[in-house]
Amino acid sequence: MKKRLISILLSLCMVLTLLPATVLSAGVGTSKAGDAAFTLSASSASCADGHTGELGSIQVTGVDISKWKLDKKITIQYDVQYRCTDSSCELYHSDDSFFSYSGKHTFVDTNAEFCHKKISESFTATIPTDLTSGGAKNFSVSFMLTSDKGIYESVLHEQNVNLCTENYYSVRCWECTGCEYFFTKGDMSGDKLTKDNVYFHPVGHKLNNVPAKDPTCVGKGTVEYWHCERCTRNFGDEQGTSELTTIETNAPLAAHRYDANGACEVCNRKAAAGVQANAGMVWYDTMGKALTALTDGAQLSINADYADTITLNHTCTVEVKAGVTAADIRIENAENCVVTIVNNGIISNLSGYTGKVVLMSAGGTYGKVINQTSGGNVGSFLYGDPEDANKFCYYKNLTNGKWILPAEATTNTQSNVKVSYAPMAYIEIAGDGVTGSEGSYAFTTSSGNTVAFTATAKTADGEDSANIAYKWYYDGQDGTILSEKAELTIENIKAGNRTVVCMATADDYSISAKLVITVTGEKESQSFTLSVSKTTVGIREKILPLLSVEGIKEDAAITYYLMNGDSPAPESDTVIDENFAFAQTGTGSIYAYTAETDNYAATASAPVSITVTPHADHCICGGMFNHTHENVEWQAWDGKSEIKYEQKWVQVSEYTKQGRYVAYVYLTGNV
Structure with a gap:
């Protein structure tokens, strides 16, 4: 019963994979089948009455490709087992037995492609079956024949490099040995090409003369030779008969040719350092050679990154170029040794002694500056102009932005700093009638006029400073801004004496200048209020503690008076001092009087009336x-x-x- 179930399942599937057909060995002859493996399967089976058929085994017993070259035919021989599944049919068997049939079928390759393409062909076999009762009955099976590749071998030809002396394939291609066509795709699809399309005779060398060359700093010299553009080979003669295995000479490499900036004109390599004494700058490949050539009074220019220590023990100037890092520079405490440093790059560590190191203003940075003198400080390293006391270098701390004067650099170490002149040395204020210089100016005009001034921040060399932010305000009133430009205009200026401050800021550094303005004319009055803590007092009660004023400007001096007449008259009215008290009852008028200030006239307040009783509450x-x-x-x-x-x-x-x-x-x- 188990075998019966398996047989039914195979029948329902109706597609049977066969054992590989007999594969003919590769070779030349009418029997060549190539390396292809053939598979025969069935998709359906039925008897003449239309009953569903059942198949047992299917085997390929032979594949004949011998006639393909002549008439493009392939013949397959096969054995198949079959029976009907309908119990009423004479082709039905109730046990495990099947009918057997040996047949063959011939396929015609209408496209002539079986040689290089996979085969997938179907056919229907009608099988006459003799019946035990006499007579015959047909059984039909639909077959499918497939192969894993074409029946003839394909050969890969790589594109040739040598076009000059050998036959060559112009493209990478596959050749079918059956039809002898060529294809540019591995699956043999696409256009069919003949051999004339892809295979050519040698074209000969295409030689160009290359003159001999001397060695350079980066490459060896070469002999004269002829170079073929096609096969890229080199020859010692113009006929291309003497091939060279090398074109290089044994001459040593040439020295670098450095330009004025220390860069090789050939390879762009930077010189390690340069030394300038009496003649021009001489550039060296290594720092060691440069230090050996360095003499007293010469300049050492560090031109490329240097990771080792540079030790200096005689007077010289050292320049570190922009973009260059010197890891460690040490100045020894040698007699008559003073080293001037101009750092436009990075010096990670600089150490020396008081009187032996001078740090000039430049754009570079220092990781650490150390004074090794016992009790010494790094402020002593900073340059100061002996002819101009206002021209000297600062440290700028790059961590907090603080500018450090030489006198403030009292420790033996500074870290993460640059050395520079202050961005500005003084402010020049200009305008019609302005007098003064370098931070202190004066100006006189009349009240009611419009006045204008222009500020320019200057460097220690007297040049205009760049990227400056300006702020103008009255002295002592920096919260009230008059202008935030280099220019200041005051319209309808009032009489008095006032000081205007101009502050300039750049790179976290600020300086200021003062302009004293004297304006002739009548000064304006103060505007203030007199207050009395109580308006009824007793006789002999002290009055001064009861009085106060609000709104006084410029800290004007105040005097209180008892008005003797109908209006304030400070020259004749009674002064209210700390001892003043009314001696009799009645009423009186009190006022406050301010003294004249720089910008305000002497001013009397509005009087305040006060009542005097026999005694106080x-x-x-x-x-x-x-x-x-x-x-x-x-x-x-x-x-x-x-x-x-x-x-x-x-x-x-x-x-x-x-x-x-x-x-x-x-x-x-x-x-």
């Missing part, structure tokens, strides 16, 4: 416990007469009263 007792006083008849006391005391019960603690002798005294001022 009852005082508040300063005792520790809450209690009140009965009304007291106040009488003037001359300060000498006897004061009468009365016995009173006075609270002396939270729950206790004691008898005390008490007198009430009202003081109208400090006594």
Whole structure:
């Protein structure tokens, strides 16, 4: 039963993969089958009555390709087992037995491509079957024959490099040995090409003469030779008969030819360093050679990165070029040795001694500067112009942006700094009538005029500084900006004396200049307010502590007056000083008077009226416990007469009263 189920499944599948057909050995002859493997499968089977058929095994017993060359035919021989699945059919078997048939089929290669392409051809076989009852009945099977490749071998031909002396293939191509056509694709698709399309006779050399060359700093010299453009070979004669294995000579490489900037004109290599003494700059391949050539008073130009230590022990100038890093420069404490450093690149570490190192202004940076003198400081390294006390170098700390004066560089080490003159040395202020120089200027005009000034920040050499931010303000009032440009214009200027400050800032460094402006004419009055803490006072009560003013400008001096007439008259009115008190009851007018300042005239405030009573309001007792006083008849006391005391019960603690002798005294001022 198990075998029966397997047979049914095979029948339903109806596509059977066969064992590979007999493969004919490769060779020449009518029996050549190439390396192709053939597979025969069935897609359907049925008897003449239309019943579904069942197939057993299918085997390919032979493939004849001998007639393909002549008439493009291939014949296949095969064996197949078959039977009907309908039990009423005479071709049905109930056991495991099948009918057998040996057949053959011939295919015609209408496109003549079986030689180089995979075969995929179908056919239907009608099988006559003799019946046990007499007669015959046909059984049909639909077959498919396939191959894994063409029946003839294909040969790959690579594109030839040597076109000059050998036959060559012009392209990479595959040749079919069956039809003898050529293809540019490995699957033998695309255009069919004949041999004449891809295979050519040699064309001969195409020689160009190359003159002999001397060696350079990067390449050996060469002999005269002839070079073939096609096969790229070199020859010692113009006929191309003597091939050369090498064209190089044994002459040594030439020295570098450095230009004025220390770059080789041939290979662009930078010289390690240059030395300039009395003659022009001489460039050297190595730092060692340059240091050997360095003499007193000469200049050493470091032209390329150098990772080792450079030790200097005699007077010279050292320049580090932009984009160059010198890892370590050490100046020894040698007699008559002073080394001047102009650093436009990077010096990772510089060390020396007081009086032996001079750091000039330049654009480079220092990782660390060290003074090895005991108790020495790096401020002593900074250059100062002996003829101009205002021209000297600073350190600029690149970490926090701070500019450090020589006198402020009191430690023996500075890190991450550059050395430079300050971006600006002074500010020049110009304008019609302006006098002064280098930070201190004066100007005089009349009130009501419009005045204009222009500031220019200057370097220590007197050149205009670049990238400057300006700010103008009145001295002491830097929060009130008059202008943020190099120019300042003041319209309808008022009388007085005022100082204007101009501040210039560049690269985190700031300087300022002052312009003292004197404006003739009538000064404007102050605008302020007099206040009295109380408007009713007692006789002999001090008045000055009750008075205050608001809105005074320029800290003008203030004097308070009791107005004797109908309007303020400071020259004749009574001055209210710390001892002033009213001696009698009534009313009075008080005013404040400001002294003249740089920009404001002397000014009297609006008067304030005040009322004088016989005595001041009852005082508040300063005792520790809450209690009140009965009304007291106040009488003037001359300060000498006897004061009468009365016995009173006075609270002396939270729950206790004691008898005390008490007198009430009202003081109208400090006594």
